[in-house]
Amino acid sequence: MATLFKNIKELIQVRTEPISFVSGKAMSELPTIKNAFLIVENGLISDFGTMDTCPDSNFSEVVDATGRMILPSWCDSHTHIVYAGNREGEFVGRIKGLSYEEIAANGGGILNSAKTLQETSEEELYQQSKDRLEDVIQLGTGAVEIKSGYGLTVDAELKMLRVIKRLKENYPVAVKATFLGAHAVPVEYKGNKEAYLKLLIDEALPKITKENLAEYIDIFCETGYFSVADTELILEAGKTYGLIPKIHVNQFTAIGGVQSGVKYNALSVDHLEAMRDEDIEALKGTQTMPVALPSCSYFLSIPYTPARKMIDAGLPLALATDYNPGSTPSGNMNFVVSTACIKMKMAPEEAINAATLNGAYAMGLEDKVGSITKGKQANLILTKPINSFGFIPYSFGMNQIDKVYLKGKEFFV
Numbered sequence: 001m002a003t004l005f006k007n008i009k010e011l012i013q014v015r016t017e018p019i020s021f022v023s024g025k026a027m028s029e030l031p032t033i034k035n036a037f038l039i040v041e042n043g044l045i046s047d048f049g050t051m052d053t054c055p056d057s058n059f060s061e062v063v064d065a066t067g068r069m070i071l072p073s074w075c076d077s078h079t080h081i082v083y084a085g086n087r088e089g090e091f092v093g094r095i096k097g098l099s100y101e102e103i104a105a106n107g108g109g110i111l112n113s114a115k116t117l118q119e120t121s122e123e124e125l126y127q128q129s130k131d132r133l134e135d136v137i138q139l140g141t142g143a144v145e146i147k148s149g150y151g152l153t154v155d156a157e158l159k160m161l162r163v164i165k166r167l168k169e170n171y172p173v174a175v176k177a178t179f180l181g182a183h184a185v186p187v188e189y190k191g192n193k194e195a196y197l198k199l200l201i202d203e204a205l206p207k208i209t210k211e212n213l214a215e216y217i218d219i220f221c222e223t224g225y226f227s228v229a230d231t232e233l234i235l236e237a238g239k240t241y242g243l244i245p246k247i248h249v250n251q252f253t254a255i256g257g258v259q260s261g262v263k264y265n266a267l268s269v270d271h272l273e274a275m276r277d278e279d280i281e282a283l284k285g286t287q288t289m290p291v292a293l294p295s296c297s298y299f300l301s302i303p304y305t306p307a308r309k310m311i312d313a314g315l316p317l318a319l320a321t322d323y324n325p326g327s328t329p330s331g332n333m334n335f336v337v338s339t340a341c342i343k344m345k346m347a348p349e350e351a352i353n354a355a356t357l358n359g360a361y362a363m364g365l366e367d368k369v370g371s372i373t374k375g376k377q378a379n380l381i382l383t384k385p386i387n388s389f390g391f392i393p394y395s396f397g398m399n400q401i402d403k404v405y406l407k408g409k410e411f412f413v
């Protein structure tokens, strides 16, 4: 049961030796093989090389990729794909002059999505979420992290996490689940944030771990949401249940959450639109992956994560969508890669590394996906005929994907 992809114009992100992530100058190196072949066996990459060394065996399927390129599927390490309804009304409100913060302060924002989700059945939530997952797979995503955080009650948070589990069971895409109960303080706990945090720690966490519903724990560390002390309380509690931290931090203000992430050995710190020099310093030499979410900056018209400054300081960087109903109603990693190049001045090589290898690391999947490496899952993007990989970000808003493969099989809806 082997599939041969032959005559590949360029095989992109080839890592013969396994590598966890790339940082600093190494982010601008994107190893490729021109005029290549790739063999997939039992859903895994088993061999690759130049066409003159292509084995002459019997293959169950042969795909002729003449003129087209193959790269590993996008690794989207930060999403909120499981949500109910939409917030189109708030979008129009912002067009007419309201700010994201003003909308949230008036009961909109995360609380608006939480109300809708609480009133939506688990089955209906699954149906809405699976459509989004299918959409993003067709846009080239082959691994995705999904957060809870629009439930804001123990039952509704569990409902979200069960939907994530069901998606993971029903789709060949790699899925990681994150508990983000501390996304906002629910209306019923207004002025009593401590009691809500206690509910998450004493009631939600034991249930989540008993049902094995999450691997990561997250919190929105931000002025007006949760403080650095709240963050450390939640991360500490998560740690006792074996949950690894991934934090929403420095989206609007820098209040020291990056340092807490480093202190608690967070796998990633995400958003980082407001970065001080000391935040960049804190991340140097750590195992914590900074994650930028350029579609969020685009949609909210807020600053972009200072990628150039961070990479030039030697840091790694991952790129993700942040797909959610409020700040980023889009799960298109192709747009993310383009926007990173256009607005954050990342070179195509850097953006592709950030959206594949480094994204895989940011969800603990670096030994399974994110590069063309023997033994990794054959989650692949086969492009349309293009002349160079830089054409993918260059042709922003367009779709250069011909087919997507998950575990070596073409994905159809």
Ligand SMILES: N=CN[C@@H](CCC(=O)O)C(=O)O
Pocket: 109, 110, 113, 220, 248, 251, 296, 322, 324, 325, 326, 327, 328
């Ligand atoms: N910033 C916090 N949470 C989400 C957006 C939440 C919302 O507006 O629904 C984010 O990552 O952008």
Ligand SMILES: [Zn+2]
Pocket: 078, 079, 080, 248, 322, 324
């Ligand atoms: Zn987010």
